[in-house]
Amino acid sequence: MATAKRFKFSMTLVNELPATDETSASRETEYSDSACTGLRVIVNRKGIKRFLFRYNYQGKKRSMMIGELGAFDVKDARLKAYEFKRLLAEGLDPKTERDSKRAVATFYEFGEEHYLPYSMANKLSFRNDVSILKNYFYPLWRESKLNAIQTQEIQRFMDSLSGKLKPASINRMLSLIHRMLKLACEWGHLTTNPASHLKKLKENNQRTFFLSSEQTTRLLKSCDADGNQSAANFVRLALLTGMRAGEILNSKLEHLEFPDGEASLFLPHTKAGLARSVPLNESALAIIREQQLLMKPSNPYLFAGRFGDKPMSHPKKAFLRIKERAGDLDKLRIHDLRHSFASILINSGSASLYDVQHLLGHHSAQTTEKYAHLASGRLRDVSSHVSDFVANAVRVS
Known part of the structure; x- marks a missing residue:
């Protein structure tokens, strides 16, 4: 059995170390490893043994706990001690380094x-x-x-x-x-973002469907015939405002505003995380007024759910029913109503891509660029004015 306070640690000798005597003035007994400077074993009065590392840093004596015997054996404790020695050689304080790592969240x-x-x-x-x-x-x-x-x-x-x-x-x-x-x-948890330079894949699965004038007519007639008027109003409002499904479902009556006498719907939380106001045309406002009559007294949402004070769930079944009744609209998705709103705007000849960007609430103009091809017809008409002007100039000359 090892009795000296300094010896070469081995599992056999460390296991044989006795508990600190109850009559001892100290509650713990400390033993030094002769094979690894700074490595210690601390034994308390209950015989529990722990590995400790003692060192000097910038002229001050310091120590840090490695762990209890069992969780660590002699070999593990020495490897930890050598790791701490390496940090000291680099001018770093092992305890400070370990504490900073522990502070980083998983x-x-x-x-x-x-x-x-x-x-x-x-x-x-x-x-x-x-x-x-x-x-x-x-x-x-x-x-x-x-x-x-x-x-x-x-x-x-x-x-x-x-x-x-x-x-x-x-x-x-x-x-x-x-x-x-x-x-x-x-928020101060990291200094650099490792995902900042990763590039997105080219998306080849995008498809956009735009309602024609004739399809729009059939869809709206099908809404009129549906038994669930809240779901039908949801479809109408999506087409008339270009709002996202979630934006419509989370709208409350208190969000209806009339700045300068013009109706708008305030959206406190959008997909981009930014608040925005949606201008309401006369038809959209009429839908909201109609929906007010269907609201529940204790529910703040324009499109109230069946139970409690929650909004209506996504009306997928009703939308499918409306599509089937309208006929030949299998490709139409609810989000395509938003695309169709943009298409109607651009093809009207009265809206620019800038207008569409702000009406749809796109944070970036790049998102709106996918509608650029829709403006080609209008641009051709505008360009024709130049052709007419030049032709007239030639005739005059």
């Missing part, structure tokens, strides 16, 4: 404690974020420290989804991880 902690509360308050797509985190990100990075996630690791994960998911779905995931890590930088 990806799961940041997601649950910081990002999701923000998402819930600012994004209509909050449930989509929850689904992506639960099914994709948490299984991969649950215990990872935020500052341990590398660019190449994110890229490999995105590459692994190729062929399994559509490019648009993969891009949504990339947008989410980019947004989360960007916010982590803004």
